[in-house]
Structure formats: structure tokens, C-alpha cells
Amino acid sequence: MSQRELVILGTAAQAPTRERNHNGYLLRWDDEVVLFDPGEGTQRQLAFAGRSAAKITRICVTHFHGDHCLGLPGVIQRLSLDRVAHPVDVYFPASGEVYFQRLRGAAAFHETTELRPHPVDAGTVATARTFSLSARRLDHRVGTLGWRLEEPPGRRMLPDRLAALGVAGADAGRVQRDGDVVVDGRRVTLAEVSVPRPGQAFAFVMDTALCDTAFELAAGADLVVCEATYLSRDAALAREYKHLTAAQAARIAAEAGARRLVLSHFSQRYGDDAAFLAEARTVFPDVVVARDLTTVAVPPRRW
Amino acid sequence: MSQRELVILGTAAQAPTRERNHNGYLLRWDDEVVLFDPGEGTQRQLAFAGRSAAKITRICVTHFHGDHCLGLPGVIQRLSLDRVAHPVDVYFPASGEVYFQRLRGAAAFHETTELRPHPVDAGTVATARTFSLSARRLDHRVGTLGWRLEEPPGRRMLPDRLAALGVAGADAGRVQRDGDVVVDGRRVTLAEVSVPRPGQAFAFVMDTALCDTAFELAAGADLVVCEATYLSRDAALAREYKHLTAAQAARIAAEAGARRLVLSHFSQRYGDDAAFLAEARTVFPDVVVARDLTTVAVPPRRW
Numbered sequence: 214m215s216q217r218e219l220v221i222l223g224t225a226a227q228a229p230t231r232e233r234n235h236n237g238y239l240l241r242w243d244d245e246v247v248l249f250d251p252g253e254g255t256q257r258q259l260a261f262a263g264r265s266a267a268k269i270t271r272i273c274v275t276h277f278h279g280d281h282c283l284g285l286p287g288v289i290q291r292l293s294l295d296r297v298a299h300p301v302d303v304y305f306p307a308s309g310e311v312y313f314q315r316l317r318g319a320a321a322f323h324e325t326t327e328l329r330p331h332p333v334d335a336g337t338v339a340t341a342r343t344f345s346l347s348a349r350r351l352d353h354r355v356g357t358l359g360w361r362l363e364e365p366p367g368r369r370m371l372p373d374r375l376a377a378l379g380v381a382g383a384d385a386g387r388v389q390r391d392g393d394v395v396v397d398g399r400r401v402t403l404a405e406v407s408v409p410r411p412g413q414a415f416a417f418v419m420d421t422a423l424c425d426t427a428f429e430l431a432a433g434a435d436l437v438v439c440e441a442t443y444l445s446r447d448a449a450l451a452r453e454y455k456h457l458t459a460a461q462a463a464r465i466a467a468e469a470g471a472r473r474l475v476l477s478h479f480s481q482r483y484g485d486d487a488a489f490l491a492e493a494r495t496v497f498p499d500v501v502v503a504r505d506l507t508t509v510a511v512p513p514r515r516w
Numbered sequence: 517m518s519q520r521e522l523v524i525l526g527t528a529a530q531a532p533t534r535e536r537n538h539n540g541y542l543l544r545w546d547d548e549v550v551l552f553d554p555g556e557g558t559q560r561q562l563a564f565a566g567r568s569a570a571k572i573t574r575i576c577v578t579h580f581h582g583d584h585c586l587g588l589p590g591v592i593q594r595l596s597l598d599r600v601a602h603p604v605d606v607y608f609p610a611s612g613e614v615y616f617q618r619l620r621g622a623a624a625f626h627e628t629t630e631l632r633p634h635p636v637d638a639g640t641v642a643t644a645r646t647f648s649l650s651a652r653r654l655d656h657r658v659g660t661l662g663w664r665l666e667e668p669p670g671r672r673m674l675p676d677r678l679a680a681l682g683v684a685g686a687d688a689g690r691v692q693r694d695g696d697v698v699v700d701g702r703r704v705t706l707a708e709v710s711v712p713r714p715g716q717a718f719a720f721v722m723d724t725a726l727c728d729t730a731f732e733l734a735a736g737a738d739l740v741v742c743e744a745t746y747l748s749r750d751a752a753l754a755r756e757y758k759h760l761t762a763a764q765a766a767r768i769a770a771e772a773g774a775r776r777l778v779l780s781h782f783s784q785r786y787g788d789d790a791a792f793l794a795e796a797r798t799v800f801p802d803v804v805v806a807r808d809l810t811t812v813a814v815p816p817r818r819w
Binding site (some may be wrong): 228230231261277278282298315321 | 556586587
């Protein structure tokens with residue numbers, strides 16, 4: 214079975230607290246590990262989470278406010294320190310390229326791991342073995358991209374149809390791979406023994422005011438990580454600083470038809486996170502209030 | 517009484533561990549707070565230590581390897597976030613100025629706190645109310661400065677001499693301030709009622725191979741923080757990477773006539789720190805093996 218899970222490394226907006234480090238989210242998706250928004254201290258949070266920086270294959274940065282990127286130099290330097298042999302792709306808004314360059318060269322070290330920077334704008338930015346990665350522009354105070362990772366659509370095989378048509382053993386693999394197979398002189402097509410299966414999707418929406426692209430990123434996603442800097446009682450602040458409230462994040466998940474919502478990026482002004490859960494649950498059922506060093510599964514599809 | 521103490525924020529070399537964050541040392545010295553070598557995560561370590569970044573008056577960086585400076589952007593940005601009204605002076609090796617500039621501009625923020633960068637070489641770099649700050653070149657793989665903070669020499673008043681010469685009350689303050697005072701028609705000079713009192717000193721020696729300047733920095737210092745990346749059994753590695761062993765750090769403290777030695781900057785290859793203490797104590801008596809989030813007093817003078 215494929216391993217798809219989100220390791221939450223940090224959940225604080227702007228200023229870290231004793232309980233919450235700055236942002237950091239590690240998505241394990243089959244044979245890839247994608248790090249989103251490494252805030253300061255991500256390198257050490259990885260150690261606390263028992264995860265190795267050496268497994269990271271891609272890094273996505275939404276924008277270049279400090280709480281979303283100051284952990285990048287530490288991670289980049291750690292890759293070379295650990296002699297990581299595979300290349301690591303880094304995707305970030307092209308408008309913030311000067312910050313990426315400064316972060317990459319923030320201290321003296323020998324960069325031995327191949328880093329492949331991708332200053333990008335909206336669109337599909339990468340196609341991997343089991344997903345495509347795309348970006349959409351969000352509405353924040355600096356150039357910001359939300360991210361969507363999406364499995365290509367496939368086919369779900371129907372065991373009863375396979376049996377009825379006498380397709381068994383290696384033939385079942387063949388019809389899936391080749392689109393048809395000949396059984397006892399009769400041609401059986403993939404369409405006869407399977408139905409379309411939309412791919413799983415993960416969305417990362419942070420930081421932004423409420424905007425259409427947030428809904429588009431989250432459309433039908435199995436797991437959505439969404440910033441919820443504020444509670445609704447501070448909606449005016451959210452508007453002023455171009456952030457979301459917990460209720461708005463939940464509305465995005467609900468209207469986009471998402472399956473599970475992870476709220477994060479909490480302002481330190483709030484003492485505990487129960488209010489975020491309560492506010493979001495009035496709008497959307499499957500809500501996780503992110504806590505540092507916890508893991509959230511990408512919910513498996515049930516047919 | 518003056519408050520002089522060292523708050524240890526992080527103690528790891530190169531890679532942080534669960535127990536040790538990257539470097540970070542906060543020296544409280546009367547009305548000033550000087551931060552040395554802010555490694556990644558210093559901002560959050562301050563929160564764990566219950567200390568405010570807003571109190572920092574000066575920052576000294578020995579060199580621009582990541583474990584000694586990647587926390588600088590977070591601290592700088594935090595000063596502005598907390599609307600710190602006083603200027604903050606930052607001292608660093610002039611040879612590393614490009615790294616300072618990248619760290620200062622590593623992310624998008626509004627720098628409202630006045631930052632005064634001082635790219636410096638060896639010599640006295642600042643004179644404050646109760647100390648002067650000087651730098652000396654150390655012997656590492658990149659341009660590195662050790663730091664020494666030294667109280668100006670003063671006079672220690674002798675109560676029995678004051679009493680014998682009839683100097684009492686406000687007159688005691690007068691002779692100390694003005695150099696003499698007239699009591700019952702007789703002029704009493706400061707030299708008659710006091711002896712010279714050398715100022716207290718703090719030294720910060722990190723990272724370096726064994727070199728003369730390390731001894732000069734530590735000369736007669738009350739508190740010396742010294743890197744001890746390795747144990748003597750790995751002295752060849754220490755030489756190769758231009759670092760110190762615990763025994764060498766202790767030798768510096770002993771031969772320099774220092775009073776208390778704090779060892780730090782431990783390689784993650786060692787499981788526990790008892791061996792560092794044992795090794796150093798064979799050479800020098802007052803050794804503290806630094807642990808994160810502990811405080812070490814600058815030992816008061818006993819006369």
C-alpha cells in the first residue's frame with residue numbers, strides 16, 4: 214500500500230511559542246518526500262519528529278515571509294552535510310527569487326547536493342511518477358503561491374467483472390497495463406473490467422485572504438492544509454493582514470468538496486486551539502487542528 | 517549588585533540534536549544584553565529560556581558557518597516585530613560581510629528597529645558604560661573573530677583605611693568620584709583609601725584551532741566560553757577541521773589564568789557529555805559543560 218501522510222513540524226504564525234515552532238510540513242507521498250514552507254528550526258523539528266532531511270526530494274515555498282522560509286538555509290546545508298546523492302528540486306514564487314538566493318547563500322558551506330531551483334508562477338511545475346505539482350497565485354501581502362499535488366487519474370479494477378469475463382492471473386495485469394487482453398479468443402477491454410478512478414490530491418493553502426484560487430487549490434482534495442491565523446472574532450485583522458479565519462478555511466474545504474482539513478499557522482494571541490476546532494467544525498466535519506510533531510494520514514479512498 | 521550571567525541557548529556543533537540546539541549565548545552584563553553566535557532556532561530558544569529578544573543591545577558573530585549565524589534573520593526580524601526602540605549593534609568579521617547582508621535581507625519584512633552593522637577586524641570595537649568590547653582573529657577555516665568583553669579597571673575602597681582617615685558618609689563617595697576629598701582640613705587621596713581593582717572580563721572563543729589569540733582572549737577572564745567540539749581521542753579530526761578538544765580548551769583556560777570555563781559546541785558524535793567534563797577537569801578545575809537553557813553566573817570577585 215502506498216504511504217501518504219503529512220508530518221507536521223511547526224504550526225506558528227509570525228512568532229514561535231514554546232508549543233509551536235514556525236511552519237514546516239513534510240508530505241510523504243509514495244517514493245517522494247516534499248517539504249513545504251520550512252520555517253526557522255525545521256532542521257531540528259525533523260530530528261524531533263524522527264525524520265531525515267536526507268529523504269526530502271522536493272521543497273515548495275509559498276512566499277518569503279520569514280516564518281515560511283528561514284529554515285531553508287539549514288535544510289539546504291544539511292542535505293550537503295548528509296551527502297544526499299539525489300537532486301532536490303526547490304519551487305518558489307519567481308517574484309521572491311532574490312530571497313531564495315540570499316537564503317541559499319546565507320552562510321559559508323560547500324553545496325555538494327544538487328539543488329535545482331525553480332522560480333515559478335502559476336501552472337503545473339513538475340510531473341513526478343505518482344503526482345503532478347502545480348501552483349496557483351494566492352492573495353497575500355507579498356507574491357504567494359498555493360500548491361497542489363495531484364495523482365494522475367487511473368482506473369479501478371472491478372473483481373466481479375474480471376471474474377465474469379474469465380480474466381485472471383497475469384491477464385488482469387495485462388489488461389490494466391495494455392488496455393486490453395485476449396482471453397479464450399475474446400478481446401476484453403479495460404473499460405469492460407474497470408471504472409475511472411480520480412487521483413488523490415493534496416492542497417497547501419497559505420498565506421492568503423479569501424480568494425477564488427484557494428477554492429480551486431482545494432477542489433476535491435483528500436487533504437487540505439490551510440492557514441487559519443485568526444478566529445472569526447478577529448476577522449477585521451485577517452482582512453487587514455490578508456489572512457484567513459478558521460471559519461473561512463473551513464468554508465474553503467466545504468465548498469471545494471475537500472475530504473480532510475488541517476488548520477495551522479495560528480497567531481500566538483490565542484491561548485489554546487480548541488476555539489479553532491469549534492469554529493471550523495460548524496462549517497466542515499473532518500477538521501484537524503495541527504499540532505507540532507504529529508502526523509496526519511491522507512485519508513484512503515473508500516469505494 | 518550588578519547582574520552578570522550567561523544564558524546558554526544552544527550548544528551543538530554543525531547539526532542540532534534533540535538535546536542540543538545550534539549555538540546561542542546571551543550575556544547579561546549590567547544594563548546590556550549581548551547575544552553571541554545566534555544559530556538557527558535562537559528566537560525560539562529565547563522563548564524557552566524565558567528571555568526577551570527585545571532586551572538585546574548588541575550581537576556578536578564569530579564567523580559565518582551556519583551553526584553560528586542562521587538564527588540572525590529570525591532575531592533581527594523579531595526585534596522589528598516587537599518594535600524595539602533602541603538601536604542594536606551587530607559586530608561580525610568584515611571578511612563575512614556578504615553573509616551578513618544576505619542574512620539581514622533573507623526574507624521580506626519591514627526593518628523598523630535601528631540595526632547598526634559593524635564589519636570589524638581585530639581591535640577594540642566598542643566602549644560601553646561598563647565594558648569595552650574587543651575582537652581577535654582566531655584560526656578557523658573561514659575568517660573568525662573571538663570576542664572579549666572587559667570592564668574598565670577601577671579601585672576597590674578599603675573600609676579600614678577610610679575609617680582610619682575619618683572619611684565617612686558622602687565624603688567616601690566624593691573621594692571615589694573626584695580622586696580626593698578634604699576631611700578636617702587634611703586632603704585624603706583615592707590612593708590612600710583604595711587599591712587597584714582590575715575589571716571583570718568575559719571571553720568567547722569559538723571556532724578555532726589552538727592559537728595564541730585564544731589564550732590572549734581568555735587572559736585573566738572571569739568567564740570563558742570555549743568551543744570543545746572533540747575529545748582528545750579525536751584530536752586528529754580537531755586539527756583537520758580547525759577545532760579544539762576539551763583538553764585544549766581547558767589548557768587555554770588554565771594557562772590564561774581564567775576563573776571559570778564553559779565548554780560548548782559539541783560534536784553530535786558523542787553520546788553524553790561526561791567525558792568532556794572528565795577530560796577538561798584533569799587540566800582546569802572550574803569547568804561547566806554547557807547544556808541548553810541553563811544559566812552560568814559570571815563568578816563574583818572575592819577580595
